[in-house]
Amino acid sequence: MAKNIRNLLIYHFHDRALKKALQQHASGRLIDIGCGVKPYEELARPHVSAHVGLDRADPFNKKARPDLVGTAYEIPCGDAEFDVAMSTAALEHLAEPERALRECLRVLKPGGKAIYTVPFIFHVHAAPWDYYRFTNYGLEHVFKAAGFEILEIKPLAGFWVTFGQMFVYYLMRFEKGPIKWTFIVPAIALVVQALAFVLDTIDRAEQWTWTYLVVARKPVAAS
Secondary structure, X not given: OOOOOOOHHHHHHHHHHHHHHHHHHOOOEEEEEOOOOOOOHHXXXXXXXXXXXXXXXXXXXXXXXXXXXXXXXOOOOOOOOEEEEEEEOXXXXXXXXXXXXXXXXXXXXXXXXXXXXXXXXXXXXOOOOOOOOOOHHHHHHHHHHHOXXXXXXEEOOOHHHHHHHHHHHHHHHHHHOOOOOOOHHHHHHHHHHHHHHHHHHHOOOHHHOOEEEEEEEOOOOOO
């Protein structure tokens, strides 16, 4: 979903964490797997020499701007071409996530980093291509099974952020219902998100996070 006043809260936490991860781990050539409209190109630009977007020929988002047309299972490039890979909220849309991660491993140079954001508690979206939700344990398993070394698995917020954002998404149902709450819903959304932000600073119950950030590395000895 495009960033707007109805989901400012989760984007605040997501983009802040992604920016920090890019600052710490990104360099050289970056491949953005499932790039869509490349919303994080500017965020990555100060840290990489090239930002190469990959997406399908018929993506979910018709406005996608891929530099490479392909899938996460078959990236049209040679082995070890990239220093870092990035994928934001895409792994849950892949029916075979371990296979996709193995392909990511293939195109990374030894020692290359992978930066992924993956949802845990979230509503069904981009149906019917919405297959999985991942716990931190599930993420550790699937990344290791694909051949990666885990550097970090970080919850991006706690209960109140997840609850507040899900409540806002629920309210959005009424914008297109018989009662047109077009102006009321955004106002409520802002109030709920602001309250959730404050409560998250008081009680950050991270086992209720809506999304995890994963930083993993291709082993230096990997062929």
